[in-house]
Amino acid sequence: MKTATIKDVAKEAGVSISVVSYVMNNNPNVSISKETREKVLRAAKKLNYTPNSIARSMRTKKSMIIGLATFWDISDSVFTDILKGVDSVAGKYGYSVTYCNITNSFNSNKITELYSQRQIDGVILLLHVDPAISFNEIEFINNIKSSKIPAVVINGNTEDPDISYVYIDYYGTSYTAVNYLYKLGHRNFCYMLPDEIELNGKQALRRINGYKDALKNLKLTDSGLYFDREAICDAINLLNSFSPAERPTAVIVNKTRYAAYLLRTFGEHGIKVPDDISVIACNDQNIAEFLTPPLTTIKVPTYAIGQKSADILFEILQGKSLNIKLKLSNEVVERSSCKSLQA
The missing domain is CATH 3.40.50.2300 (Response regulator)
Structure with a gap:
């Protein structure tokens, strides 16, 4: 069976070879009407026409x-x-x-x-x-x-x-998280850091700076409570040491995978999320919706x-x-x- 050529498509569609070329190459610099484009595509499909990519590359x-x-x-x-x-x-x-x-x-x-x-x-x-x-x-x-x-x-x-x-925008993830919680009525926050291997990286530092700047711009006091995965239990004890008026009501977490550890540890200590404390992560990973409870996140x-x-x-x-x-x-x-x- 003879292989269809661009000439065959042009004849079938009743247009010029140039028009077929513009349509098949999806040329953004040439305006082709929707009707003509569909006519060419129908003709190409009917004739099982496939552009020769090697020839096209040599030509163009x-x-x-x-x-x-x-x-x-x-x-x-x-x-x-x-x-x-x-x-x-x-x-x-x-x-x-x-x-x-x-x-x-x-x-x-x-x-x-x-x-x-x-x-x-x-x-x-x-x-x-x-x-x-x-x-x-x-x-x-x-x-x-x-x-x-x-x-x-x-x-x-x-x-x-x-x-x-x-x-x-890593900086904007934590900045957005603080502002979101602020709109929900939260005024006291703490921050869960990444593991030590990530802590001094630009990504982590930009998120920490976004968190601090958001507090500053909202004229909120930094609780000074920053903790990592190894110190979650110590952080829980510190949370309980705050007065009711100053106790953080929300945790901003560097990443979803760290929030997973936090949620599990809170559960083991009888701390209910979000009834006792809210949690939000500064990135959105696939596991977020499957955590208990499903985790609110900031999506890049x-x-x-x-x-x-x-x-x-x-x-x-x-x-x-x-x-x-x-x-x-x-x-x-x-x-x-x-x-x-x-x-």
Whole structure:
């Protein structure tokens, strides 16, 4: 059976070959009516037409692929949500997304090779705010720039003036948590820190600073009660030592996984959440809804971050010179671990 060509689709749809090309490549620079687009897609489906990606790449000098390079564990919901967001935008432009694993000793050579070999047209770099000691982010980004690879950075710990960034707002997670609880009538708080291995990292420090600044801006007194997983029982004793007027009525927790330990220990000590004390975590992990009680959290808009970073990259691929530094707003995911104290 003869393989259908672009000419066959054009004849079947009653349009020019150029129109078929614009539709099949999802060209954002050409306006095609909905009726014509649907006519072309019906014709292509009827004839089982599949564009020749190799020929298209040779003709356009584009791979129709973008890279997503990251340290992130691919099973982590942050990575999967961002990938879904990137892919949703890439698909609108007729692009696919390929994954590039960055190891701790990784340099940019792999990405520059992919780009020089026309295997990718650009790259989104999903980086950690607390990188491995062996990873030099500045050098890495400079190599990407010197190779003139269109790129957008998600997160990271740099702010290169020539690169666009979409940051994860760790500071805003704890700041939002305090303000949410304040609206519920809470005025006295305490804070559960991460484990020692994370404590001095930028992510943890930004959350602590967001917590402190929120208290300050609301003119609230810091209880001074900061504790980690190893000191939960000591914190419970300290909570009981506060006067009723000063006793914290809510705990802000650095991450959901630490909140899971807190909820369990509270339960073992007969402390009811949220009747006796409210608990909120500064990130939203899959286990949150399955805890007892289901945990109220602050959700980083990872899917939207993926979408926005891809939007920026495709604008760059269309020839725009962009230097955007962006943070998207976090949101509260209300479940059952926070109680209103409003009369």
